[in-house]
Amino acid sequence: MxxxxxxxxxxxxxxxxxxxxxxxxxxxxxxxxxxxxxxxxxxxxxxxxxxxxxxxxxxxxxxxxxxxxxxxxxxxxxxxxxxxxxxxxxxxxxxxxxxxxxxxxxxxxxxxxxxxxxxxxxxxxxxxxxxxxxxxxxxxxxxxxxxxxxxxxxxxxxxxxxxxxxxxxxxxxxxxLITYDLRVDTGFPPLINRIVAAGEKNSRIHIRKVNKSKFAEEAAIILAILNDAWADNWGFVPLTQPEIDDVGKKLKPLVFEDLIMIAELDGEPVAFMVTLPDLNEAVKPLKGSLLPFGWAKLLWWLHKPRARTMRVPLMGVVKRLQASRLASQLAFMMIEYIRRAAVADYGATRGEIGWVLDDNQGMNAIADAIESKINREYIIYQKPL
The missing domain is CATH 3.40.630.30 (Gcn5-related N-acetyltransferase (GNAT))
Known part of the structure; x- marks a missing residue:
C-alpha cells in the first residue's frame, strides 16, 4: 500500500x-x-x-x-x-x-x-x-x-x-475510437470479390503501389489526400511538414511498396491506403532496449518482415468522392490487393484496421462488408476547466 x-x-x-x-x-x-x-x-x-x-x-x-x-x-x-x-x-x-x-x-x-x-x-x-x-x-x-x-x-x-x-x-x-480485427488468409466474401473484379474492368481506375525511391513525392500525394479526406472529421488537425518529415524518418523502414496503395481515377490520385507490418511483434521481446543484440534482431526483421498481423492506420478518399459507390470500390480494391501481398509475401494471417471514429459510417460499413469485428475500443475523455 x-x-x-x-x-x-x-x-x-x-x-x-x-x-x-x-x-x-x-x-x-x-x-x-x-x-x-x-x-x-x-x-x-x-x-x-x-x-x-x-x-x-x-x-x-x-x-x-x-x-x-x-x-x-x-x-x-x-x-x-x-x-x-x-x-x-x-x-x-x-x-x-x-x-x-x-x-x-x-x-x-x-x-x-x-x-x-x-x-x-x-x-x-x-x-x-x-x-x-x-x-x-x-x-x-x-x-x-x-x-x-x-x-x-x-x-x-x-x-x-x-x-x-x-x-x-x-x-x-x-x-x-475503435479498431477492427479480421482474418486475411482466407479471402473476402464473394460480393467483395465481384466489386474488385468490376473495378479491374474499369479503364478509369488504376491502383498502384507506392514507389519508395520517390518517397517524398509519394508522401506529398498521400498527405494531400489525407488532409482533404479527413478535414471534416472529429478531432482533425492537419499534419504539418515538420511532422511529415519526422514521421517519414521513423516509418520509412516500415514502408514496403506492396503494402501501400494509391488509387488513381482518370490519372488523378484520389485515394490511398497505408498498411504497416506489426512492428510490435519484433519490438515486444526487446523489452524497450536495442542492447546488446536487439538492434541486430530488429534490423533482420525489418529487412524482410514475417508478420502475423498487418495494421491499416490510415486510408482516405478525396472529399468529392466520399459517400459514392466508387469510393467503396476503390477501398475494396486497395484492401484486396494489399491482403494478397500481406499473405503471400509476409505470412500475415490477420489484419487490424484503425483507429476509426465509432460514428464513421463509411469506414464502419467497409469493415462490416469484409466481415471484420471490433477488437479494441479507446475513449478520449473531456472535462470543462
Missing amino acids: PSGPLSIRPVTTKRDTKQFIEIAYTLNSGDPHWVPPLRDEVASTISPKKNGWFSHAEAQYFLAERDGKPVGRISAHIDFLALEMPADRGFGPGTGFWGLFDAQDENTAKALINAAEDWLRGKGMTKALGPVSLSIWEEPGLLVKGHDHSPTVLMGHHPAHYQAWIEAAGYKEAKK
Whole structure:
C-alpha cells in the first residue's frame, strides 16, 4: 500500500526526463500484453528538438513521487493548430490536452490529472481532453476494451482500472475510437470479390503501389489526400511538414511498396491506403532496449518482415468522392490487393484496421462488408476547466 506524502513536480532536468520515461516500464511490467516501446523512440517523441509536432505545440511533463521514488507521470500540452479548429469538431479555442499517463494508485492519478489541469488553466485553456499522447496522430484515447491482447504498432495499451480513475476525476466520454480485427488468409466474401473484379474492368481506375525511391513525392500525394479526406472529421488537425518529415524518418523502414496503395481515377490520385507490418511483434521481446543484440534482431526483421498481423492506420478518399459507390470500390480494391501481398509475401494471417471514429459510417460499413469485428475500443475523455 502507498505510504509517505505524495508530491507532484514538473520535469526540468535530464535525470527527471529519464525517470519520466522509465516509470512507464516499472508500472506496466506486470502486464503480459503491454509492449515496452524502445526507450530511444520515447525520448524522441517527448523531445521538442526531435518531434515535428512541437513546431505547433508545447508541453509540460510532471512526475509523481512518494518516498523519493517515482510513482506516476503525466503530460499537459497545447496544440496551437487544434485551437484553430472548429469547436463542433471536438477541439477549437480553449482546448488543452493531457496524456502519457501512468499512475501507481488512484490518489496519484488524481493528483497528476489535477497538476495537468492547473497547468492548462494557467495557459488560458477552458477544456481538457485526455489521454492524448501527444498528438492526435500518435496514441489518442484510453483503452477500455481489448486488454486481453497486445496492441499493434503505434497503438496504446493501458490498465483496465485507469478508466474508473479518470471518470472519478470528473471526465466524460468525448469520442470513442475503435479498431477492427479480421482474418486475411482466407479471402473476402464473394460480393467483395465481384466489386474488385468490376473495378479491374474499369479503364478509369488504376491502383498502384507506392514507389519508395520517390518517397517524398509519394508522401506529398498521400498527405494531400489525407488532409482533404479527413478535414471534416472529429478531432482533425492537419499534419504539418515538420511532422511529415519526422514521421517519414521513423516509418520509412516500415514502408514496403506492396503494402501501400494509391488509387488513381482518370490519372488523378484520389485515394490511398497505408498498411504497416506489426512492428510490435519484433519490438515486444526487446523489452524497450536495442542492447546488446536487439538492434541486430530488429534490423533482420525489418529487412524482410514475417508478420502475423498487418495494421491499416490510415486510408482516405478525396472529399468529392466520399459517400459514392466508387469510393467503396476503390477501398475494396486497395484492401484486396494489399491482403494478397500481406499473405503471400509476409505470412500475415490477420489484419487490424484503425483507429476509426465509432460514428464513421463509411469506414464502419467497409469493415462490416469484409466481415471484420471490433477488437479494441479507446475513449478520449473531456472535462470543462
